Amino acid sequence: MRASRLVTLLFTLQRLRGATAAELARELEVSERTIYRDVAALSAAGVPLWTEPGRGGGIRMLDGWRTRLDGLTAQEAAAIFAVGAPQVIAELGMSAALAGAQAKLLATLPADLREHARAVAERFHLDAPGWFHTPQQVTQLAAVAEAVWDQQRLRIRYRRRRDDVERTVEPLGLVLKAGTWYVAAGVDGTTRTYRVDRITAAEPTGERFERPDDFDLAEWWEGAAGRFESQMLRATVRLRVGPRGLKVLPHAVDHDAALKAIARAGPPDAEGWRELELDVEGIDVAAGQLTALGGEVEALSPEELRTALARAGAALAARNAPRPERQ
Numbered sequence: 001m002r003a004s005r006l007v008t009l010l011f012t013l014q015r016l017r018g019a020t021a022a023e024l025a026r027e028l029e030v031s032e033r034t035i036y037r038d039v040a041a042l043s044a045a046g047v048p049l050w051t052e053p054g055r056g057g058g059i060r061m062l063d064g065w066r067t068r069l070d071g072l073t074a075q076e077a078a079a080i081f082a083v084g085a086p087q088v089i090a091e092l093g094m095s096a097a098l099a100g101a102q103a104k105l106l107a108t109l110p111a112d113l114r115e116h117a118r119a120v121a122e123r124f125h126l127d128a129p130g131w132f133h134t135p136q137q138v139t140q141l142a143a144v145a146e147a148v149w150d151q152q153r154l155r156i157r158y159r160r161r162r163d164d165v166e167r168t169v170e171p172l173g174l175v176l177k178a179g180t181w182y183v184a185a186g187v188d189g190t191t192r193t194y195r196v197d198r199i200t201a202a203e204p205t206g207e208r209f210e211r212p213d214d215f216d217l218a219e220w221w222e223g224a225a226g227r228f229e230s231q232m233l234r235a236t237v238r239l240r241v242g243p244r245g246l247k248v249l250p251h252a253v254d255h256d257a258a259l260k261a262i263a264r265a266g267p268p269d270a271e272g273w274r275e276l277e278l279d280v281e282g283i284d285v286a287a288g289q290l291t292a293l294g295g296e297v298e299a300l301s302p303e304e305l306r307t308a309l310a311r312a313g314a315a316l317a318a319r320n321a322p323r324p325e326r327q
Helices: 002-016 021-028 032-044 074-081 086-091 095-108 111-123 141-150 217-232 243-252 255-263 283-296 303-319
Strands: 049-052 058-061 124-127 152-159 164-177 180-187 190-195 199-208 235-241 274-280 297-301
Touching: 002 021, 002 032, 002 058, 021 032, 021 058, 032 049, 111 164, 141 152, 141 164, 141 180, 141 199, 164 190, 164 217, 180 217, 235 243, 235 283, 243 255, 243 283, 255 274, 274 283, 283 297, 283 303, 297 303
Parallel strands: 124 164
Antiparallel strands: 049 058, 152 164, 152 199, 164 180, 180 190, 235 274, 235 297
16 A cells, blocks of 8 residues: 555655665665655655765655654554545554554543544534535534534524525534535434524524533434435335446446445446446436436336437437538
8 A cells, every 4th residue: 555655755754864776676676667656646745855866875765754644553653544434444444553553643642622623523423424515605604613612502593495494503513525514413302414504593592502422423424424325315226227328327327326236236238338226315316317327227117218319319319409501
């Protein structure tokens, strides 16, 4: 893994303070070209390295500079490099390494900074992949974030589809999902999700609340997101999709639903086409999304979807028919 190799190279240079590319290549069992690429990556990340040409030259590290990762194993430090992708870390079996790395990092911090790091982890969670949303104007984010941090009750006005409602909530944490902010908030003994861009007013009540000791923001969000997706994807369609269409499908419809459908798809035919069942928000929505596949998709059921795709294809063909040549 490149992350582990980068950390090993960093530790090696820190120990030797300097070495030739050939010496480093032998120690790490890679090519000299790989060493130069890795040195460039470390330099771009802020490690003070430079190269000296000629006899007696080599790759040097600034005197007196040391990484603060001395207590970590290469695998633990590599896990930190990949901390933005926790699912990938789990699949690689590196969750224990990440936990060990975090424990060592926290142990090196002063008590006040250590508590600050824990508080941030408890209150803010980033969920990057998945649903697609256009970023919205979020006027009340600062007020909500301050209430999350200070554990202050908020009186909010929330815009729903048909009307506005007022609620007094206990904001427990913020989640950023595909450009949209959500706040997890306690209301009448339950935890609910509110889109922050739909909060049109947020006023502190001046009352402080106690966070539940057993509330885990990341764990709670995983369950809430799963329930939301199951409610959002209310219909199932059957399709035949060509090889190129299979590559486009995750970008045209709900990403996770597409990956699940492809994983469960039937075997390819002689031309590489596969049959699959796809969960979609609705037939009309699916028809609009699947036009992105062009001639690489065939709707098998329901007939309503097949008709909608045929109508869209006919309209597209008519609109883009060759123009008569001018005489």
